[in-house]
Amino acid sequence: MKIGIVLHPYDEDKPAGLARTIYEWTKALLETDTENSYVIFVKKKPRKQPEFSGSHWKLEELGGGMLWLDNLKNKTPCDVYLFNTPVLPLFFRPKKSVVLALDFAYYYLAPKTIKGQMVKWITFIYHGLSLKRADKVVAISQATKEDTIKLFGTPEEKIDVSYLGFKKICESQEISVEAPTPFFFFAGIIKERKNVFNIVKGFEHFSKEQEGYYLLIGGNPSGVYYETLKKYIEKHDLEENIIFLGHLNDGQLSYLYKRALAFVFPTLIEGFGMPVVEAMDCGVPVITSNVSSLKEVGANGSALLVDPYDPEAIARAMGQVARDQNLRGSLIKKGALQVKNFSWEKAAREMLVVLNEVHTK
Structure with missing residues (x-):
C-alpha cells in the first residue's frame, strides 16, 4: 500500500500544537510501519528536511496558491491519503481518504467581527464538505467525535477515536x-x-x-x-x-x-x-x-x-x-x-488499522 500524508503546516519557526501533532504522528507511523511506502506532501520546499526514519518514504512539494491541494493530481498517486485537518482538495478526488478532526475552536470562539464570522462560516462549510467526502474520520478525543457528529451530522460509525501521544x-x-x-x-x-x-x-x-x-x-x-x-x-x-x-x-x-x-x-x-x-x-x-x-x-x-x-x-x-x-x-x-x-506508537498503530481498513474496503 502506498500512503500519502499531507504534512501541513511544516517548517514553521515556532511550531504550535497542530504542526507538532501531525509531525509526531507521521514520524511514529514511519517508525512503526516499514511494510508500506509513504509519500510525504508539503506545500513548499522546506528549509530543513523532516527527520524521519527509514528509506520507505519520499518528500514531494505541492506548490502554493489557493488551490495548492489540488496539485496532488499531478504528483505520485497513492492508495490512501491522510489529511491532517478536514480539508480535502476542491477539484481533485483522492482515491481513498482519511481526515483528522482535532477540534473546532474556530466555530465556538470566532471573533464577532464581520471578517471573523465570514472566516468561521467558510471554514465550516469547507470542513463539512471534506468530512462528507472522506472515507473515514479519526477524531483525537471523544469530545471531538461528539462535536463532529453534532456540528456536521457525520455518521458515528464513520468516526474512530485515537488519542495523541506526547513528547517527554x-x-x-x-x-x-x-x-x-x-x-x-x-x-x-x-x-x-x-x-x-x-x-x-x-x-x-x-x-x-x-x-x-x-x-x-x-x-x-x-x-x-x-x-x-x-x-x-x-x-x-x-x-x-x-x-x-x-x-x-x-x-x-x-x-x-x-x-x-x-x-x-x-x-x-x-x-x-x-x-x-x-x-x-x-x-x-x-x-x-x-x-x-x-x-x-x-x-x-x-x-x-x-x-x-x-x-x-x-x-x-x-x-x-x-x-x-x-x-x-x-x-x-x-x-x-x-x-x-497515551503514546505516539499507540496512535500510529491505531491509524495504521484505519488506513488498512479504508484501503481494503
Missing part, C-alpha cells in the same frame, strides 16, 4: 529560567481559547487568601488579548506576582515543569490537551477544565477538574494544591498512571 519534555536537558518560588505555571498561546484571563483572575482570588505565590506564564506575549490582559494585571497591582516568560523551548519547559507547584491549564476547548499529559509525565500536579477533551485526559483522578468559566473555582483548586500535600502526591501518582494511556 522532562527528558530534555534543563535550561535554567529565572523563576521565583513557589509558582503556578501555564504554557501555551496567549489567546482567548486558552482562558489566560480567568487563570489570572483565579490567581488574583487565590492571592487574597495566600500571599507569597507566583503565576508564571509561558507563551509569546503579543496581540490585543495580551495587551488587555497586561492592563488588567497593572490595574489590579499584580505585576510583581504574575510574570510573562515569553516563548519557551523544551529545556526551559523541563526546568519549569519540574519545579512548578501545579500546571494550570483550564482552557475553553482542546482537541486533546497535550500540555496536560506532558505535565503529568513530568510529575507535576495538574489543574485543568471539566469540559471538552480535558475531562478525558484528566480522568481517573489524575487532575483537578474545574469550571474554566469560574475564576473562583480555579482559585479553590490552586488553594487545594498549595495546602494539601497528600492531594499533591495523589495527583502526581495518578497522573503518572494516566499518561500510560
